[in-house]
Amino acid sequence: MRSLVLFRNDLRVLDNPALTHAAKQGEVVCLFVYDPSDYGGAAKWWLHHSLKSLSKELGALHIATGDSTAAVLDAVATYEIDAVFWNRRYEPKGIAQDTGLKAAIKALGLEAESFAGSLLNEPWVIKNKSGGPFKVFSPYWRACLAGPAPAAPLPRPSLSLFANGATDIDGLKLLPTDPDWAAGFVPEWAPGESGAHARFEEFLAHEFLGYKTGRDRPDQSHVSRLSPHLHFGEISPRQIWHRVQHHVAMHTAAQRDADKFLAELGWREFSHSLLYHNPDLPEVNLNRSFDAYPWDSNAEALRAWQKGMTGYPLVDAGLRELWATGYMHNRVRMVVASFLIKHLRLDWRHGAEWFWDTLLDADLANNSASWQWVAGSGADAAPYFRVFNPTTQGQKFDPDGSYIRKWCPELAALPNKVIHAPFEAPLLVLQAAGVKLGDTYPHPIVDHKEARAAALAGYEAVKAQSSS
């Protein structure tokens, strides 16, 4: 018996149900089929390194390109495969592809089976008492917690690999050249399964205690930075769940931090459930009355936002961190998203598109659900009057301005008192710090008070729509 395991965003050997199942049957051929439309620009860099790591870990990984079903059928014929196994995907395109693939394999009289490996719960399992999917996070997560605990992670399978054909990851040309905009990623990240576990252990050992409140501080390191590892499936939510339980058993003081941290896994689950039950989530307002929102159309403002040149230091610092490292702290993600949607009144889809292209952890479910959440059009949405004040947020969560100083070095010499609002600083203070507004750092592209009022006025149209 020889089976084929199709790898996608499950680039790991441990706790990999499809791989484990295949290993028990006999010889295994491992295949990855590259489809460029599955990845944003930054994520391609991660994919390159993660594939390298997986290939090394397995010993052999076949690479193909083009249509996924055609590539698999080709491999099935070439390597005389008896069965094909994979871990499930949950976004509409992946589901459609895999449904077609399963039918094609079975039509050949071969075995095809999919497994659950990327979520704690399959999206169709968690149901409210009416039998439908939850639309509010808290009851959703309560229902998850009330259910059976996630299964224990699977151990390393004993593999008998069938390898024939070179692993040509370089041939996919996933790395940027000329210019190498990913140079700043290298010191920040260690893509791959071992890198994921190393990061997780580092987090547990040094940063986990205090997560509950520290997670809001972009100037501190109380976040896990596991999001890209999770997106690519280098570590599974089940592994994280059980490792956290074990950690808390020995460090009981961290229980609150653990609850909060695991709830973040819950948001990931919830977002995937939302996308599964609403396949048009990436394109369409979940709450259709938001179709009436009077978005502005201002290419110049969008560009200033993307570049981190809005004149609001926290917003600019976040967007520059994103550009330089492929990542942005969660608290700052909310602030920059709120700024795009509410201060600039630009359609959330513009922001989602930029994040998709620049984030290493770009994930269709998380990205779509989160942008809609900030816009107010999504599930469990923020109340319309919640408009983040970028200055106040900076003073609250980066009180010493160290996050600003790191990413907006032209402001570094400003005193703490004004670093979050250079536009309010006395001219002498600006001069002393070598800051010239409109020259070394931009004037604010919108006035906070006016922008806030305009955003709230925009929601009048939504209200009118929803009551009609």
Add this chain to the structure above:
DNA sequence: TTTTGAGTTGTTCGA
């Protein structure tokens, strides 16, 4: 069926 309580992450204003 009806009712009730709740709903990730905030800001502003006035006492």
Add this chain to the structure above:
DNA sequence: GTCGAACAACTCAAA
């Protein structure tokens, strides 16, 4: 400076 209330109305989930 601190504190509490107001900021909408609606939908969801469960009793």
